[in-house]
Amino acid sequence: MYQFNYHRPATLDEAASLMAGADDGTYLSGGMTLIPTLKQRLAAPSDVIDLGGIGALSGITDNGNTISVGAMTRHAEVAASNAIPALAALAGQIGDAHVRNRGTIGGSIANSDPAADYPAAVVALDSTIHTTKRSIHGGEFFKGLFETALDEGEIITSVEFTKPTSAAYAKFPNPASRYAVVGVFVARCGDATCVGVTGAGPCAFRWSELEAELASGFSASAVPNAALDHSEFNADIHASAEFRGNLVRVMAERAIASLI
Amino acid sequence: MEISITVNGRSEALDVPDNALLADVLRERLGLTGTHVGCDTSQCGACVVHMDGAAVKSCTVLAGQANGAEVTTIEGIGNPDNLHPMQAAFRENHALQCGFCTPGMIMSAIDLVQKSDGLDEQGVRDGLEGNLCRCTGYHNIVKAVLAAQDDMKSA
Ligand SMILES: Cc1cc2nc3c(=O)[nH]c(=O)nc-3n(C[C@H](O)[C@H](O)[C@H](O)COP(=O)(O)OP(=O)(O)OC[C@H]3O[C@@H](n4cnc5c(N)ncnc54)[C@H](O)[C@@H]3O)c2cc1C
Ligand code: FES
Ligand code: FES
Numbered sequence: 165m166y167q168f169n170y171h172r173p174a175t176l177d178e179a180a181s182l183m184a185g186a187d188d189g190t191y192l193s194g195g196m197t198l199i200p201t202l203k204q205r206l207a208a209p210s211d212v213i214d215l216g217g218i219g220a221l222s223g224i225t226d227n228g229n230t231i232s233v234g235a236m237t238r239h240a241e242v243a244a245s246n247a248i249p250a251l252a253a254l255a256g257q258i259g260d261a262h263v264r265n266r267g268t269i270g271g272s273i274a275n276s277d278p279a280a281d282y283p284a285a286v287v288a289l290d291s292t293i294h295t296t297k298r299s300i301h302g303g304e305f306f307k308g309l310f311e312t313a314l315d316e317g318e319i320i321t322s323v324e325f326t327k328p329t330s331a332a333y334a335k336f337p338n339p340a341s342r343y344a345v346v347g348v349f350v351a352r353c354g355d356a357t358c359v360g361v362t363g364a365g366p367c368a369f370r371w372s373e374l375e376a377e378l379a380s381g382f383s384a385s386a387v388p389n390a391a392l393d394h395s396e397f398n399a400d401i402h403a404s405a406e407f408r409g410n411l412v413r414v415m416a417e418r419a420i421a422s423l424i
Numbered sequence: 425m426e427i428s429i430t431v432n433g434r435s436e437a438l439d440v441p442d443n444a445l446l447a448d449v450l451r452e453r454l455g456l457t458g459t460h461v462g463c464d465t466s467q468c469g470a471c472v473v474h475m476d477g478a479a480v481k482s483c484t485v486l487a488g489q490a491n492g493a494e495v496t497t498i499e500g501i502g503n504p505d506n507l508h509p510m511q512a513a514f515r516e517n518h519a520l521q522c523g524f525c526t527p528g529m530i531m532s533a534i535d536l537v538q539k540s541d542g543l544d545e546q547g548v549r550d551g552l553e554g555n556l557c558r559c560t561g562y563h564n565i566v567k568a569v570l571a572a573q574d575d576m577k578s579a
Contacts, residue, residue: 199485266480
């Protein structure tokens, strides 16, 4: 690991001004992605600004129709919550117990790893990412491989999810890391169904062709009729693009079947 | 940078580099070499300790993040004359061979049992997902955790 200056501010204002004053600063939450990156010398920030001392960023609030999950809320805390059971189930499948005890929702979505789990829920549920500067709709947040709508220095403060009527997440985990080779989050909101896909493309996306098919009947038999172009899907040692295309269909069928 | 941490009940004030890892502070500054560093890449779980009541991979925690925390390592849970029930169960069930993974396995397993009720075999296997063992094939580790669960819950 290269040298850096470590800071642990107590407020968001202090964090933002430390960032503004740094040559090349980076925020730190759970560190489950950033610390391995630093160890591999894939990043060499001058300053590491730990958000862990800002108490206001942690915890889950039930607002009736929505829940707000503070950016520093650990995966384990979401896994143990019950306001949106499918979101809790998703969080309980992230990595392993130690990763869930440290990793946070803010760090996970700020990173936009193509194989991360939360992004599937962020795009499928009606969600809003609140930051120190503005509120961003969940559907507008992920821009590409490790790319989000966040500006330089902008801090995610919380993620707000509208409670669905019902929802389910089906994941095909990498057997070693548990990251999603493919994960599909299906959310029913009244008569509409939203389908979020992670693992397959450069970042999470909505499968609108399947949503349209499901509008005329909520059944797993709608899946084979929905068009899905896998030509731009990720291909690596774990799975080819074509295999990921098939996994998206199988995970969608499993998630839908579990809701009937 | 100055940090203060409570390790196995003792408070320690230390001056450490800003990029120090908790695992290195425990091993090199405090001489607590029971915490092992196997992979140094957050995969193997040999470095697991308890920090403020949760099992964490100490190779992936900065010393600064542990500032003010209560840390328990394998040295803090029992001693040769008075083993923790999890340690005793590992010995009883032949749940270790080379012993390299054992401190992390035991610290993870204690947290797992404390936070669950009535774990079955699958629950133990899922709960120890983040701990790798190259020797035992896991079978006896699972047996030991199930046995220790009974001892810990009846204690
Ligand atoms: C062994 C292992 C297995 C894993 N398995 C999975 C898995 O199955 N599924 C999965 O989804 N993930 C998995 N992960 C990743 C894990 O969920 C991470 O916790 C997560 O991706 C990053 O969250 P963090 O809090 O650790 O962020 P950090 O590592 O602290 O930060 C990540 C990035 O986000 C930025 N950032 C952090 N917080 C904020 C904020 N509030 N505002 C703006 N920017 C911010 C940081 O600057 C950094 O660039 C795994 C990780 C490991 C080590
Ligand atoms: S040494 Fe920390 S997880 Fe392997
Ligand atoms: S006993 Fe040797 S690695 Fe587990």
